Amino acid sequence: MKNTIVIGILLLNLSLLFGQNIDELNTNKKVAKFLEKEINKKYTFKKVFDKEVEADEEDFKYFVKRIDLDNNGFTDLVVNAYMPLIIVLNNGDKDYKELNFRNTRFFSDNEPELDSIAEIGNGKVLIFETEIQEYDDTNYPNIKIRESQKKLSYNNKTKESEWVIRDVKFKVDSLTVKYGELVNYRQKTPKENKIKELYFSTTGCYGSCPVFEIQLKSNRDLEYNGKRFTNHPGLESFKLNQTDYDNLIGLIEYSELEKLNDFYSVNWTDDQTGKLKVIYENGDIKEIQDYGLQGTTNLQAIYKKLFEINNNVK
Known part of the structure; x- marks a missing residue:
């Protein structure tokens, strides 16, 4: 019995020492531990996961997606619980690479949000939506409008911020992974x-x-x-x-x-x-x-x- 306990403890310690592969990440804490070790960004997930009681299965599947994005036979990781979204490509043999998709417009606090991951043919397409200003709609080919949204807006007359109901515009980006990078999807x-x-x-x-x-x-x-x-x-x-x-x-x-x-x-x-x-x-x-x-x-x-x-x- 004692030998069994000792072996169990050793196996647990070895698991923590050498880490887990993405397929084994089935809780928030395991995801956070994996990212701290492999991506080395402790600030990224501690704030998100440490404050939570362990999420139920449905919430976990919403925040964390394990999917082969580039069809190389290895499971990749998508974590949708933090802005900006973080993607970890798995190249096999514990070779991991982080990908980011950021909003590069100046003086904008709006980061792209992952709306969905679509399967088109044999490929995976990540659909991102980024809120834009009303006057920016001519700069982007794909625009989505959500009507009657409650938004905080600055009133030039009163010089104060106030809640208003208005339509909100989003630019839509369809991205896929090619050659180890995020690129625009092409049919x-x-x-x-x-x-x-x-x-x-x-x-x-x-x-x-x-x-x-x-x-x-x-x-x-x-x-x-x-x-x-x-x-x-x-x-x-x-x-x-x-x-x-x-x-x-x-x-x-x-x-x-x-x-x-x-x-x-x-x-x-x-x-x-x-x-x-x-x-x-x-x-x-x-x-x-x-x-x-x-x-x-x-x-x-x-x-x-x-x-x-x-x-x-x-």
Whole structure:
């Protein structure tokens, strides 16, 4: 009997030591423990879960979703109990990656809320809704209106906030996971346009933004120049590994840069600019200059990959 108790305690301690996989996360406390260990953001879930009595099964399924978002055979984690929503991709062998979808508009407190996860064909599509100002509706292609909502509004005449009944507008984003990043969902497969080489460079900002240049060719040869605030100052040449190359090029081809604007800009100052130039095998050239690096969701995913390359050059 004593041996059984000792073995049980040892197994429990081993479970806590090595953690649990996502399929085993069936309570709030287990989710919080997993995220503290694997994502290392203690502030993120302690405030949400520590104040709660353990949620019942129905509430838990609402807040926590375990689903294979990218069809790689491993269960991913979606936690809808905190703003902004947090997604953890599972790449197998306890290799986890956090994804975020944020509202990048200036002076806005409204974060995207997950409305639902739809299954379309073999893919999973996350439907986000973000409240917008009335005058912003022309800036977004997909708008949803909720009528007669009670909202706190500022009265310019009385100089006070007051409750009013009005229609509220939301922009709707349909996102899916491709190449390890959140991107806009596309029903049609993009037309293939093979990439010959690409160039990417950044400028400085009011702060310590990394300033670097990357030239990448179709044979995976990469020329790097770290200029300021980089792990590796100066020139470096190497061959990008196949997985990173395939993911970056796959994102660019999926995003169909030819259909995007040539210029993007945020509405604040002192940020950095990214310049992306892609040369295709058919001779086409696409150049994008993006002040603030927030142009589109897909561009943000591409920049993320390029900044990861910069961070990995030592």
